[in-house]
Amino acid sequence: MPVDGPQVTDSPDRTDPVPVSTTVNGRPVTVCTSAATLLVDFLRDELGLRGTKRSCDVQMCGTCTVLVDGRPVSSCCHLAVDVDRRDVRTIEGLADPADTGNSIYQLFEDAFVHHAAVQCGFCTPGFLVTLTSLVRDGTLHAGSRSGQICAALRGNICRCTGYEPILHAVESVLATLPTPTASGEQGGTA
Amino acid sequence: MSDTEILAPPTVSGGMIGESVARPDARTKCRGEAVYVGDLELPGMLHAKVLRSPVGHAHVERIDLTAAARTPGLVRLVTAADLPSANTRYGHILRDQPILADDVVRFVGEPVVIAVAGDEAAATEALDLVDVSYDPLPTVDLDTALSPDAPLVHPEPVEPSFLRSPLVDALVQGNVCYKYTHRRGEPDAALAAAAHVVEHDYTFPSAYQYAMEPHSAIAHRQGTSLSVWSSCQHPFLVRQELAQLFGLDLDDVRMQVLFVGGGYGSKSYTTIEPMACLAAWCVNAPVRLVNTVEESILTTRQHNMRARVLTAAGSDGRVLLRRAEILMDTGAYGTNGPTVAFMTGVSAPGPYDWQAVDVVARCVYTNRCPAGSYRGFGSSHTQWIGESQLDEIAQLAGLDRFELRRRNLLPRGGLIHSDMKPLDADLRPSLDRLENALAERPSPAPGRRIGTGIGFGVVPAGAEPIANAVARLRRDGRARVIVGTTEIGQGARTVFAQIAAHVLGVPLSAVTVPGADTSVTPYDRSTGASRSTTMVGLAVERACRDIVGQLAATAAHALGVSAEHVVYEQACFSAADGTMLPLHDVLATLGMAGDELVGRGRVGGGADPTDSPVFWEVCGSAAVVEVDERTGGVSVQHTLGLPDVGTAIHPQLVAVQDSGCTVQALGQTLLEQLVFGPDGALLTPSLVQYRVPLAGDIPVDMDCELVENGDGPGPFGAKGCGEGPFGAIPAALVTALQDVGVQVRDLPVTPERVWQSLHDEGGHGDS
Numbered sequence: 001m002p003v004d005g006p007q008v009t010d011s012p013d014r015t016d017p018v019p020v021s022t023t024v025n026g027r028p029v030t031v032c033t034s035a036a037t038l039l040v041d042f043l044r045d046e047l048g049l050r051g052t053k054r055s056c057d058v059q060m061c062g063t064c065t066v067l068v069d070g071r072p073v074s075s076c077c078h079l080a081v082d083v084d085r086r087d088v089r090t091i092e093g094l095a096d097p098a099d100t101g102n103s104i105y106q107l108f109e110d111a112f113v114h115h116a117a118v119q120c121g122f123c124t125p126g127f128l129v130t131l132t133s134l135v136r137d138g139t140l141h142a143g144s145r146s147g148q149i150c151a152a153l154r155g156n157i158c159r160c161t162g163y164e165p166i167l168h169a170v171e172s173v174l175a176t177l178p179t180p181t182a183s184g185e186q187g188g189t190a
Numbered sequence: 191m192s193d194t195e196i197l198a199p200p201t202v203s204g205g206m207i208g209e210s211v212a213r214p215d216a217r218t219k220c221r222g223e224a225v226y227v228g229d230l231e232l233p234g235m236l237h238a239k240v241l242r243s244p245v246g247h248a249h250v251e252r253i254d255l256t257a258a259a260r261t262p263g264l265v266r267l268v269t270a271a272d273l274p275s276a277n278t279r280y281g282h283i284l285r286d287q288p289i290l291a292d293d294v295v296r297f298v299g300e301p302v303v304i305a306v307a308g309d310e311a312a313a314t315e316a317l318d319l320v321d322v323s324y325d326p327l328p329t330v331d332l333d334t335a336l337s338p339d340a341p342l343v344h345p346e347p348v349e350p351s352f353l354r355s356p357l358v359d360a361l362v363q364g365n366v367c368y369k370y371t372h373r374r375g376e377p378d379a380a381l382a383a384a385a386h387v388v389e390h391d392y393t394f395p396s397a398y399q400y401a402m403e404p405h406s407a408i409a410h411r412q413g414t415s416l417s418v419w420s421s422c423q424h425p426f427l428v429r430q431e432l433a434q435l436f437g438l439d440l441d442d443v444r445m446q447v448l449f450v451g452g453g454y455g456s457k458s459y460t461t462i463e464p465m466a467c468l469a470a471w472c473v474n475a476p477v478r479l480v481n482t483v484e485e486s487i488l489t490t491r492q493h494n495m496r497a498r499v500l501t502a503a504g505s506d507g508r509v510l511l512r513r514a515e516i517l518m519d520t521g522a523y524g525t526n527g528p529t530v531a532f533m534t535g536v537s538a539p540g541p542y543d544w545q546a547v548d549v550v551a552r553c554v555y556t557n558r559c560p561a562g563s564y565r566g567f568g569s570s571h572t573q574w575i576g577e578s579q580l581d582e583i584a585q586l587a588g589l590d591r592f593e594l595r596r597r598n599l600l601p602r603g604g605l606i607h608s609d610m611k612p613l614d615a616d617l618r619p620s621l622d623r624l625e626n627a628l629a630e631r632p633s634p635a636p637g638r639r640i641g642t643g644i645g646f647g648v649v650p651a652g653a654e655p656i657a658n659a660v661a662r663l664r665r666d667g668r669a670r671v672i673v674g675t676t677e678i679g680q681g682a683r684t685v686f687a688q689i690a691a692h693v694l695g696v697p698l699s700a701v702t703v704p705g706a707d708t709s710v711t712p713y714d715r716s717t718g719a720s721r722s723t724t725m726v727g728l729a730v731e732r733a734c735r736d737i738v739g740q741l742a743a744t745a746a747h748a749l750g751v752s753a754e755h756v757v758y759e760q761a762c763f764s765a766a767d768g769t770m771l772p773l774h775d776v777l778a779t780l781g782m783a784g785d786e787l788v789g790r791g792r793v794g795g796g797a798d799p800t801d802s803p804v805f806w807e808v809c810g811s812a813a814v815v816e817v818d819e820r821t822g823g824v825s826v827q828h829t830l831g832l833p834d835v836g837t838a839i840h841p842q843l844v845a846v847q848d849s850g851c852t853v854q855a856l857g858q859t860l861l862e863q864l865v866f867g868p869d870g871a872l873l874t875p876s877l878v879q880y881r882v883p884l885a886g887d888i889p890v891d892m893d894c895e896l897v898e899n900g901d902g903p904g905p906f907g908a909k910g911c912g913e914g915p916f917g918a919i920p921a922a923l924v925t926a927l928q929d930v931g932v933q934v935r936d937l938p939v940t941p942e943r944v945w946q947s948l949h950d951e952g953g954h955g956d957s
């Protein structure tokens with residue numbers, strides 16, 4: 001579920017520009033954008049980060065998933081102004097070898113390729129962003145059972161693969177991780 | 191083909207056929223670097239949004255653009271009055287659909303006005319200020335459309351379009367736009383001779399294909415030509431319609447297709463391209479039109495159906511008569527409806543040896559959003575009904591369900607339809623495998639029931655036995671395969687690269703397969719009907735063999751023998767005396783660095799078969815379901831798919847086609863349904879109300895065992911795949927539910943329906 005963003009209360013006109021200072025994939029970004037701009041449009045259209053996809057618009061499909069302060073959110077249901085003073089990571093950031101989450105991302109990328117979990121690919125960046133963060137925050141770990149993996153992925157839809165290759169890919173990655181500590185169960189949600 | 195044919199076909203060079211290589215496009219897609227149409231940004235590009243009708247059927251009395259025209263950022267408002275030519279209607283079978291409604295709207299969601307602006311927000315704002323007055327007309331749905339005094343959806347004459355076939359001869363009469371009739375044997379006599387008869391009414395809901403990338407297009411007019419980027423499956427057929435609408439030569443319309451974010455039939459034929467082009471025609475700048483998912487549901491959906499179906503059998507369980515009377519709801523426009531109704535009629539008897547068949551299927555206009563293709567159509571509509579009735583007959587005749595099928599299953603060469611190619615596959619071994627797989631039934635927990643079921647998908651596939659390919663092999667050993675097939679996720683580019691690498695004897699990494707571009711890639715009818723590997727793959731094989739033939743001529747000259755005595759194996763040309771010339775030495779005789787050989791591959795003409803279908807795509811499936819008696823909840827424990835692919839060029843891609851198709855079919859059977867209000871307004875307009883399978887909904891175990899007899903018409907004996915389970919899985923799930931006493935006559939089989947059926951047990955008579 002999305003993190004709560006700051007409330008925008010006294011914007012007289014939704015098209016009035018509002019200043020936003022954020023960090024996107026480690027790079028500071030300061031711009032003025034409309035208070036009504038969705039995070040997905042801000043990332044895709046204003047920053048040109050088009051690896052984040054847009055499908056359902058109603059927080060059901062997960063193609064638009066990005067990380068805000070490390071937690072997965074649906075950027076279609078998040079305003080750009082909500083990431084003011086927050087840290088945003090998109091698929092471009094995670095896939096970048098310089099990113100701190102890259103080693104986990106890379107395991108998933110390799111596993112998705114190996115298990116043919118990529119067909120049309122429209123859902124894939126969203127899955128990889130979600131999965132990378134769920135492993136980093138300990139939600140998914142070496143001991144996760146398939147029911148827990150499915151529950152963790154309930155916010156990501158794939159229409160091509162029937163999920164089975166994706167689940168195989170996830171299981172193969174989790175099997176390579178160290179066994180969790182008790183506190184590893186805490187953390188983010190799908 | 192070149193003059194010098196290669197005589198000995200090259201043997202495996204890279205071991206490519208049957209090898210599950212990594213998809214060359216997978217990493218690009220993972221990293222978000224794959225470009226889909228909606229990701230393109232052209233200089234000066236404008237954005238379009240569409241105003242849609244809020245009413246199901248009405249005269250458009252007046253469109254007032256005055257207030258809207260003052261919207262800041264707006265560039266242009268476009269209405270039907272802006273159409274450039276006298277050709278105002280499109281549709282590949284029936285020319286019945288306007289780009290924008292002119293005097294009448296026929297469904298809730300029909301496009302009326304396009305706003306073009308600097309961004310989508312300004313376009314949307316302008317549309318909010320457009321004032322349209324509608325004078326309502328009565329609406330019809332599938333229940334009312336055929337009554338004698340029903341209002342007509344298309345009272346004006348509807349012209350036939352370019353894609354006509356003798357088999358699907360669409361003709362508008364009243365609200366029926368196509369009628370399929372197939373009668374063979376002596377139905378009445380067969381019925382009179384029957385010992386067991388089962389007859390019921392069934393309903394099949396409309397599903398939404400939900401390709402995750404919504405329909406997207408960018409159009410740009412330059413003088414009197416159009417450049418279009420579209421997320422479409424059939425660029426050449428879209429080109430045809432655009433050329434006709436805008437009065438252009440085919441080559442003045444250039445369609446380019448990048449990666450496509452899923453299709454499943456929803457992006458077959460023409461969808462939003464005419465609107466994007468009309469907007470671009472009016473503003474002289476590139477115009478981007480990207481649907482929301484909610485708009486894509488209104489753009490195309492699957493046909494809902496009502497059917498009355500009868501099975502008559504002798505006391506020995508021999509099937510005598512399949513009778514079916516079918517109504518398909520195509521919505522306000524025909525699109526591919528006549529073909530869908532045709533396939534539904536063809537599929538109604540299933541792969542069984544009937545003494546008589548009597549099937550009528552009508553494709554009906556209604557005031558609902560238009561319906562088109564969805565994976566395995568026809569077989570998905572009727573196979574579950576057919577298998578369900580066979581199980582009922584087995585019970586009446588006191589026969590085991592497998593034994594009943596063994597007595598009736600069509601053999602290879604058996605007739606499914608009098609005017610179509612006989613069955614070209616063996617189903618019997620699959621039946622045995624399904625029986626073995628279901629031999630042990632798990633025992634249910636208290637309050638649960640466990641049922642098993644089976645089904646066959648038999649889909650007429652291949653569309654048209656015509657395909658073209660061009661292959662280019664460069665002096666440095668790198669190859670490019672140029673085809674009009676679109677990469678919709680199925681892995682066509684991967685399979686073509688494998689075929690090329692295999693025949694040319696180069697590594698897979700040396701082969702690239704760019705996207706379709708009608709100005710460059712040779713004509714391909716369509717990407718659908720499981721035809722790409724089979725038909726285009728064969729053209730790719732021939733194009734590459736053409737190149738090998740050209741190389742062999744050069745090699746023969748160098749080796750001092752005649753070309754027919756040269757053999758190409760392991761990337762080496764050799765003569766009978768053992769002298770050899772490696773591929774790279776032959777390539778070195780070409781011109782400077784960039785020189786290349788060009789090979790041409792054609793399927794269609796000469797000795798190529800012309801019968802229809804190109805092949806029958808068959809798949810047997812089994813399912814094990816668990817039913818919770820208390821809640822009616824259904825959990826699918828196991829599915830087994832036996833797709834018959836002839837030869838699997840990439841077994842892993844076949845397996846994931848099967849798993850993807852199985853889960854979509856599961857959604858269709860258990861979860862998904864578009865619900866319409868009385869005036870045709872959609873009551874399930876978004877993914878919030880329209881529930882597709884999630885990871886937690888898939889079968890606990892999913893198995894796929896490939897059937898490979900090397901008997902397909904495609905390259906190396908391959909046949910296409912990925913649609914068969916859409917007939918087989920719903921049938922397997924329905925018969926599994928029936929196996930535990932759940933009566934299924936209406937899909938989807940929701941927990942509510944299951945619960946109701948369990949609680950009606952004993953008291954439910956025939957309809």
Ligand code: FES
Nearest residue numbers: 055057059062076
């Ligand atoms: S587009 Fe954001 S969740 Fe679907």
Ligand code: FES
Nearest residue numbers: 120123158159160
């Ligand atoms: S790969 Fe196409 S939707 Fe997941």
